[in-house]
Amino acid sequence: MDTNQTIQLLRSVFAAGVARADPRQALASYLPEKPKGRCIVIGAGKASAAMAQAVERAWPDVAITGAVVVPYGHGAVTENIDVLEASHPVPDTNSVEAALRMVSLASEAKPDDLVLALISGGGSSLLTLPDPRLNLADKIAVNKLLLKSGLTISQMNQVRRRLSAVKGGRLALAARGARVVTLLISDIPGDTPHDIASGPTVPAPDTDRDISHVIAQLGSTLPKAAGELLREPPAPLPGFEADYRMIATPRMALEAASETAREAGITPIILGDALEGEARDAGTLMAGIATSASLHGSPAKPPVLLLSGGETTVTIGSEQPGRGGRNTEFLLALALALQGRENIFAFAGDTDGIDGSEDAAGAIITPDTLTRAATAGLDPRKMLARHDSYSLFNQLDDLIVTGPTLTNVNDLRGILVL
Numbered sequence: 001m002d003t004n005q006t007i008q009l010l011r012s013v014f015a016a017g018v019a020r021a022d023p024r025q026a027l028a029s030y031l032p033e034k035p036k037g038r039c040i041v042i043g044a045g046k047a048s049a050a051m052a053q054a055v056e057r058a059w060p061d062v063a064i065t066g067a068v069v070v071p072y073g074h075g076a077v078t079e080n081i082d083v084l085e086a087s088h089p090v091p092d093t094n095s096v097e098a099a100l101r102m103v104s105l106a107s108e109a110k111p112d113d114l115v116l117a118l119i120s121g122g123g124s125s126l127l128t129l130p131d132p133r134l135n136l137a138d139k140i141a142v143n144k145l146l147l148k149s150g151l152t153i154s155q156m157n158q159v160r161r162r163l164s165a166v167k168g169g170r171l172a173l174a175a176r177g178a179r180v181v182t183l184l185i186s187d188i189p190g191d192t193p194h195d196i197a198s199g200p201t202v203p204a205p206d207t208d209r210d211i212s213h214v215i216a217q218l219g220s221t222l223p224k225a226a227g228e229l230l231r232e233p234p235a236p237l238p239g240f241e242a243d244y245r246m247i248a249t250p251r252m253a254l255e256a257a258s259e260t261a262r263e264a265g266i267t268p269i270i271l272g273d274a275l276e277g278e279a280r281d282a283g284t285l286m287a288g289i290a291t292s293a294s295l296h297g298s299p300a301k302p303p304v305l306l307l308s309g310g311e312t313t314v315t316i317g318s319e320q321p322g323r324g325g326r327n328t329e330f331l332l333a334l335a336l337a338l339q340g341r342e343n344i345f346a347f348a349g350d351t352d353g354i355d356g357s358e359d360a361a362g363a364i365i366t367p368d369t370l371t372r373a374a375t376a377g378l379d380p381r382k383m384l385a386r387h388d389s390y391s392l393f394n395q396l397d398d399l400i401v402t403g404p405t406l407t408n409v410n411d412l413r414g415i416l417v418l
Helices: 002-020 023-030 048-056 094-105 136-148 153-162 193-198 212-218 224-231 250-263 278-294 326-338 370-375 380-385 388-397
Strands: 039-042 064-070 079-088 114-120 177-184 243-248 267-275 304-310 346-348 362-365 409-418
Touching: 002 023, 002 250, 002 346, 002 362, 002 409, 039 048, 039 409, 048 064, 048 079, 048 380, 064 094, 079 094, 114 136, 114 153, 114 193, 114 380, 136 153, 136 212, 136 224, 153 224, 177 193, 212 224, 243 346, 250 267, 250 304, 250 409, 278 304, 278 326, 278 346, 278 409, 304 380, 326 346, 326 362, 326 370, 326 388, 326 409, 362 388, 380 388
Parallel strands: 039 064, 039 114, 064 079, 114 177, 177 243, 267 304
Antiparallel strands: 304 409, 346 362, 346 409
């Protein structure tokens, strides 16, 4: 196939992974038994409006009420469930108002009611209710530190749970004994349920774990009140067994992407769904694996598509960064490591349609990416050093732009060796 056909194949593979994570396609089969009373919906995350829409379509004969909160611009049309909007990835006053609304809704539940929690990635900032010893300014400051810290998503969410009045299962306690069922779309490496949106309805087993190393990583600008609270032994939560169902995961998206590749005559290999670490380091590592496949037929002979999922990180230093996200940073590092090796193409994108805080899901590289960049007067190494990968791919017209997809199973990456 020619270059244009190859690029179209990569876009189709990414689209197939995103489609598998669409809750409107899969949610109905995961619903619990219908309640005798009302179904009170609460929820937070990039997919929660689409999930709410799917619940209403599946249960037209059930008395449904409630609300979900999504990032600005991620709404969907619903009949009885209110769709609220708040800020992501840093919370705002609407995040606090949404959390208070969810607590109020859960507390209204009667014994015959069902509290149905619709939780997906992004909910940590959208559903924010600080511990009484903190204020919103403290939470915003901590969130900004977390986003540039280089910590894994699990470590970030451990901090968020310690500072929250709703995370770590606390929101479920507001239901006061009514049945609570949580439907989850995972954006977390390993699919740990208490880490998805920091687990508002799923208690975490790590409340007593020492996190001094995480505190040290956040540095001296950590707000005093937050630092004091993080250093205290956390108060134990009343124990309860969470009822939750995973309706979409990174692995499911990777398997759907694999099928699209297989139909095109390409051998797919899933390297893992929980890749973490620095995005640029991951790009260099994956270049080595792709080169091995090209030269030695290991781990498979071409044509082969090397797929991976998970969430890498980008550590921002004291310098003013350019425009970028973890997927475009991964790809730029990959291109630099490959140095134009023939017959190797790649894509990487966030399944929510937003790489970092930019308006693209990710991008695509081809064997001539570096050559085209030089022709355009761009310096890829300098742009990688200042985290300006989005700008490079934007100028090369190689971005993947989907708009908000209304779901999120984290990143999807594929390296095609022909």
